[in-house]
Amino acid sequence: MEYFSPKKPEEAEKIKNRQGKKNVYLAGGTILNWKSCPSADTLIDLKNLGLDRISVSGGRINIGATVTVQEIADYPGTPGPLARAARTFTGRNIRGSATIGGTVAGGFFVSNLLPVLIAYGAELEICLNGRRKKTGLREWLDKRKGLVCAVTIKPGSRNVFVECEKISAIDFPLIVTAAGFGLKNGKISDPVIAVSGAAARIAVIRVSGAIEGRKPGEIDREFLNESVQKDLRVTDNVKASADIKRRIIKEHICRIMDEASCL
Amino acid sequence: MLIRFRLNGKNISIDRPVGRKVLPILKELGINSVRKGCDEEGKCGNCSILLDGVLTNSCMLLAPQIDGKEILTVEGLSDGGKLHPIQKAFIEAGVVQCGYCTPAQILAAKALLDRKKDPPKEDIADAFSGILCRCTGYKQFYNVFEILKHGKKGSDFTREYRKGYRIVGKETPKIDAEQLVRAEDSFVEDLIPENVLHVHVLRSPHPHAEIVSIDTERAEKLPGVEYILTHKNSPKTYYTQAGQSYPEPSPYDRRVINRKMRFIGDRVAAVAADSPETALKAASMIKVTYRLLKPVFSIDEARAKGAPVIHKRDTSIDPLDIGGDPSKNLVCSNKGGIGDVGKGFDDADIVIERTYSTGHIQHTPMEPHTCYSYMHNGRLVIRTSVQTPFHVRRIVASILGLPESKVRVVKEKVGGGFGAKQDAGIEDLAATLTYRTGKPVYIRLTRKEEFLFTRTRRPLRIKVKMGATKAGKITAISINIAADAGAYGPHCLTVPMNGCSKTLPMFKCDNMAYEVSSYYTNNIVPGAYQGYGVPQANFAIHMTMAEIAGKLGIDLIEFIEKNIVKTGYRLEILKQLGEGKEGLAQKISSCGLGECIEKGRKRYRGWKTGKSRTKANVVTGKGMAIMMQGSGIPGIDAANATIKMLGDGTFMLFVGGADLGTGEDTVAAKIAAEELQIDMKSIAVTAADTDTTPFDKGSYASSGTFFTGSAAYRAASEMKRLIISAAAAVLDVGPGTLSLRYPGAVYASKSRHISFKDLAIATQSGTGCGQLIASGAFTTDKSPIPYGAHFAQVAVNTLTGKVDVLKYYAIQDCGVPINPNLAKGQVYGAVMKTIGHTFYEVLKFDGKGNCLNPNFTNYPIPGICDLPEEFDVDLIEVSDPITPYVGKSISEIACNGASAAIGIAINDAAGIWLDSWPFTPDKIISALKEKR
Structure with missing residues (x-):
């Protein structure tokens, strides 16, 4: 080799x-x-690329691809939902090695972080065909081309919430649900719900019709849940049936909207 | 690739392939402490190092990832003979049990303390979150920080027991703790030289098949291949791998390699070669033709008329009559009882009959099975991680047709046993290959092999019928246990029998009946597992009992109290419930059950139940369970000890007992030191070596403290007699005037006495009586019964089916706790293990015999972050007349309560009765739907 x-x-x-x-x-x-x-x-060892820093500028947080999950959890400027997702990612031994770039590039289907990043509308800085360019995380996950150099989020622009369910604490999550939206005059705009663990790929659901233009406290949770679930492919696995996963997602949506109602 | 790094303060420069993992590199550099507990999934964390101060799994790093870095392992922590304060604190807190994961835990603590001087509780949990431990239950890790930051002592975390004793019942360091926190050569894997043969076992892909032909010619020609064992050249002896006293109540139903395959994974061939890679490659070159046979995967299929027969009578030979009929796939059966259950049910106002079931659960000791065998001076030497070295010697000698004098078995440190290592599961193969080749052989199972090809908890189907009067008196209990024996029959009778003999005798009921049966199937092979059938049966009994109490409108605790036994009660039922022969009726010599219940009830009463005020869909409930176990098997097992006075008046104690990390060696040393009026530093222990220590049945059946401890007591008592006799001669006084006094002297009077040192010089001189050497043998027809009561509070989410254990309180009567913190640690460990069993630990199969989750990624076990938010263990002190230093057993019994207490708590919360393990969200939702 x-x-x-x-x-x-x-x-x-x-x-x-x-x-x-x-x-x-x-x-x-x-x-x-x-x-x-x-x-x-x-x-190809990426350790000398200088991608191991987190920086903040203009309300944006730029996370180098080789920053570890633990570093994200520990960084004082990491927004709460992302820090929470980072902290609950399996055990500390793994978090100290696993990188944000690896998480993105691996498209890990039971990731704690990816749904949150998607909910933030994260952008990636990638190197593709010898050129640096920016692309949305969601778009990139479809094609996965190029070397991920950094992940950028703008926490102030969106409200993000995350819920995670595990079988045991050291386990990979069974389901992670993250929701993100902007607020214009107290009303929801550009809402996105991302779910990992439901099936072999992370699901991203736009739920505009169900909640866009409404105040967070006005959301009908049942209706929102139905809107999410109808577009969601959920499969059984060795740890839980699709029915249980759907129930967990429903619970997550309710908790998230309870929290969002306090905005 | 040339890589340079600093390892424990020293510059290292080595050339290694780019794709080589760091774990084996560190092993090559003599670092023992990086322990491999999983198949490089990063799940166990036992191989942790500090890489530039960050806790990291060395199994997930490649060579270039340490280039230019600083690595610290526990080998670099201590300063020569001086331990690091964290190492000392681990010993002081009593959290060093088997010690396999301890180095990683120490590094986790160091990494945390380097970041934060006085970390809060959540940071401590986070620090240990990536390291699995199966022994300790994690709770006492918090005490390590209390010791380090607030100067506390081990004795601050437990009361001390037995006033008037200096050592027994007091906190003393576990005698092998220092070697474990230093990661000195301890485990089999630490002893392996370079020139060993590695073994790869080619396993059957079919659950039921006969080998028509097997061609090893190509494989044998592969350079590096030393020997290939198949059914053709396998020893022809039939035997059981079960590590039980002879004659075993398990059928002799296997050879080292059989021609008939009876489960997916059965041995087809074993290749011994100069590297694991060569052995694997050679195994892939073996051509096998099978004749497929119809498989049987359940008890019902096995006993159906016309079912495929898995064993024939001539290949399933019973050393004892265990009631088997292989032509019907029946491995064994037994039934009996007392009184008249029919009349008892007639006399009842309420009778309930329920059936419960449990599946295959794996022990997951952090150290997989490892064995190293070699020839020395014409004798076969086996260094192994096993619970029963003397049984292994007998089994191996029998397989190879050798006298036992030609076989030596040495139990090295065992990185967790829990019953998984009670059997000669790999020693039979290693010994055969060494004996055939004359060369050293090393077998180390992978985690996948550990899951599938060692042992599991036995799947049981338990039918309980119970009757009671309106006043709450139990009038009759019958229990019928059908067991899945899997492909072979080790422990087939004794596990289900134990399910009866450690549950029924808790109740003073005149009418009790039991029936057990085990059936061969083409499933993987269950065996012994901590609790040995009782966790399953106690769950079944309690769920039935709770349902009756509920229907009668009687509080469960009151119902239990009305029906439980007390000190002095004669247990006639035990006469029926033997292990392959008639048992021994026994009068209860001491019973702390009432006190355990009373102590728990006070806290339990304060636990709230009902709908959560803060969480939608969440309801809380509480439940409790009582339990008993044995302390060894009276009338069957035996232990011996020898003690020698050394030249300076200190002592060597030789015990055959096999300490699995539970502190059995320490127990034996403490009892002897107490009896001989000496310090712990004046006694050392050599244990579990068939050449140098006397016979002991091994460590199983909760026998360590009582049997091995009692043998040590008898040897020490005899030594005391010898000391007095020798001192009388030297002092020229009558022996009746002499007594032993601390620290190590014999007194006739204030002015007339002799120290042990002077006595040793006198006795060992040319004119003396010779070295004082005393032996003690222990057999018994009775054993003190440990009891306990566990209490749980749970929160049930009725939308998702997820259950959280909020509070857990365990109270145990273990007689006199000899090592209080270690004893409590075993309870914490057992409870955490069985919380895992209760909720998610089970091996799943595809209906064709293939396992779907033989790894820690898909078979999670509890970690520190799974601890209930309130979790306490208390030990009550109970005197028992059987021996002066009565240590009843402690570890196994604590497995018997969690699923019962939790199952009852779930009913209290959500009104559902669960009848099978694990209590998955799917089962809970299904039960809730049914209830509606």
Whole structure:
């Protein structure tokens, strides 16, 4: 296995795109090294790319791709819902290694963080074909092309809430539900609900019709739940049936709207 | 790739492949403390290191990830002989049990204290959140910080017991704790030299099949392959792997490798090669042709007319008559009782009959099964992580046709047993391969293998029928337990029998009947598991009892109190409930059950129930359960101890008992030290080595404290007699005038005395009587019964079916708690384990014999963040006339209450009765729907 530790994302991407070989990125390693050693021809270590910082500017929080989940949990400027999601991600040992970039790139279907980032309307800074560009997280998850360099959120622009249900504390979550929306004159705008754990991909549901233009305290929870559930694919797994997962999502939606009502 | 890093303060520069994991690299560098408890899922955290101060799983790091970094492990914590304060605090708090995860826990504490000097409770939980421990139940980890930050002592967390004693009932360090917090060579994996043969077992992909042909020719030619064992060259002896006293109440129904495959994972071939990779590759080159047979996956299928027969009588030989009929897949059966249950039910105002069921639950000791065997001077030596070294010696000798004198078994430190390591589960294979090749062999199971190919808790179907009068007197109880024996029969009779013998004798009921049966199936093989059938049966009995109390409108505690036994009650039922032979009726020598209930009731009364004021859909309820266990098996088991006075008047104690991390060696040493009037530092223990220590049945059946401890007491008493006799000669006085006095002297009077040191010099000199060596043997026809009462408060979410345990209070009568904090730790551990069993721990199968969740990712176990918000254990002191230092058993019994107390609490909250483990949200929602 060849090993590279490039200093620029463009170099890393170039190595990744070398033809005829299986080239993999190494960040925290909690996905790549899960269970066995990676089977790859080339290991591209991202540790020297300088993507290990969190910065705040103009109301935006920019989180470098190799920032760990624990660092996000500990950072004083991390908004509450994101910090909460980070803190409840499995155990401290994993959080100390797992990176935000790995979480995004892995599209981990039982992620604590991704639904929250989606609810914030997070943007990604990626390196694609040798160029830096920005793209929405949701859009990127559909195609997953390019090296993720940073995740940016603007906490002040959206209200975000998150709920998580686990079987046991160290377990990956069974269901994570996050909701995010803007408020214009006290009324909801651009609402999004994101759910991980329901099926093999993170579900993103726009619930405009159910709540857009209403005040948070006016939302009919049953109607909102039905709106979410009708568009949601939920599957059984070894830990719970689809019915239980749907019930948990309903509970999450109710709790989230209770909390949102206090805005 | 050349990587440079600092390891425990030293610069390291080594060349390793890029794709190599850090865990094996550190092992190569002599770091023991990185323990591999999962299949590199990052779930157990036992391999933790501090990487630039951050707690990190070394199993999830590749070599380049440590380049330029600083690594700290516990090996770098202590300063020469001086322990780090955190290591000392772990010992002081009594949280070092098996010690396998302890190094990781110590590093977690260090990382936290480096960040925060006085961390709050939630930060402590967070710090340990990624490290699994199956022994301690986590609760006492909080005490470590009280010791470190507020100067507390171990004795501040428990009352001390037995006034007048210096050591027994007082806090003293566990005698092997220092080696464990330092991660000195302790476990089998720490002892493996480079030249061993590694074993890969090719396993059956079919649940029921016969091998038509097996071709190993290509595999044998692969360079590095030393030997391949198949049914063709397997030893022909039939035996049971069950680690039970001979003659075992388990059928001899297997060879090391059989021609017939009886479950998915049964041994097809074992390849011994110079590396694990070669062994695996060779195994993949073995060609096998099977004749598939119809499988049987349930008790009902097994006993159906015309069911496929899994074993024949000539391949399932019973050393004792256990009532089996292999032609009907019946491995064993037994029934009996006292009084007339028919009349008892007739006399009742209410009779309820219910059926309960439980599944396969795995012990998940953090250290998987490991075994290292080699030949030495023509003898077979087996160093292994096992609970029963003497039984293993007998089994292995029998398989290989050797006299026991040619086999030595040494139990190394055991990283959690809980019954999983009671059997000769891998020693039979390692020994055979070593004996055939003459070469050292190392077997270490993966976590997946641990889940599937060792043992599980036994799936039981339990039918309970109970009758009572309106006044709340139980008039009759009958219990019928049908067990899934899986593919082979270890413990097939004794587990279900124990389900009866450790539940029925709690009640003073004149009419009791029991019936047990076990059936061969093509499922994985259950065995012994802490509690040994009682957690399941006690759940069934309590749920039935609670339903009756509810229907009668009697408070459950009052109902229980009306019917329970007390000190002096004669347990006739125990005469019926033997283990493969008639049992022994017994008068209860002491019973703290009433006191346990009373103590718990005070707190329980204050627990609120009903709808949550703050959470929609949440209702709270509370429940309780009583329990008993045994303290070893009277009339069957035996233990021995030897004690030698050394040249300076200190002592070596030799016990055959196998300490699994529970503190059995410490118990034996404390009892001997108390008896001999010496300090703990004046006695050392060698244990569980079939060459150097006397016979002991091993550690199972809750026997360690009572049997091994009593053998140590008898050896110490005999030593006391020898000391007095020798001192009388030296002092020229009559022995009747002499007594032992602390610290280690014999007194006739103030002016006429001799220290043990002087006595040792005198006796061991050329004119002395010789070294003082005393032995003690312990067998008995009675054993003190431990009791307990557990109380739980739960919150049930009626929308999601999720249940949280809010409060848990366990009170145990373990006689005299010899190591109070360690004893409490075992209760915390047992309760946490069984909370996991109650809610989510179960192996799931696809209906074709394939397991769906043999890993910690899909089979989660409780971590520190799962502790109930209020969780306490209290031990009451109960004197018992059987021995002066009466330690009743403690660990197993504490597994018997959680599911019953929680099940009753769920009924109290939501009005539903659950009849099968685990109480998943799906089952709760289903029961709620049915109720509506």
